[in-house]
Amino acid sequence: MLNSILDKYRYLLLLTVSLFLFVIIFFSYAYPEGDDAVFGFLKRYEVELSAPVQGRITNNGIPISGAEVVRELSYGGYDKGDPIIDYALTDTNGEFSFKEVKVKSNAPRARS
Incomplete structure (x- = not known):
């Protein structure tokens, strides 16, 4: 059952993870430093x-x-x-x- 669900939504899951990583990378370069850094660990x-x-x-x-x-x-x-x-x-x-x-x-x- 779980395998069939994973097979069905594999590309959607891959797209979601890829989009999430893209957003993190984008914001780390858009706000790389300073007090207004989006992600404190990237400051x-x-x-x-x-x-x-x-x-x-x-x-x-x-x-x-x-x-x-x-x-x-x-x-x-x-x-x-x-x-x-x-x-x-x-x-x-x-x-x-x-x-x-x-x-x-x-x-x-x-x-x-």
Whole structure:
């Protein structure tokens, strides 16, 4: 009995589930963030992982030029999960800089 009902309404059930998923996806993109987000669990936050960084590398007061400086940033709430790694080379004065890094995240705080 149940199988005959499922066979009879299979396409209607499939259409209903597909429409439901479409509506969820549509509204998640139509209202992706902010206080007016339709689905709270889809709310995205902008998280600053690092402010702009600049510095100077010296050895006994003498600038080191051509040194590679590495910045590795990690955040538990970042969707992609992998650390963000930036590289910079010092100039002739030993100076280097990194730009500010912000990411979008569903979690405003790092997960434990």
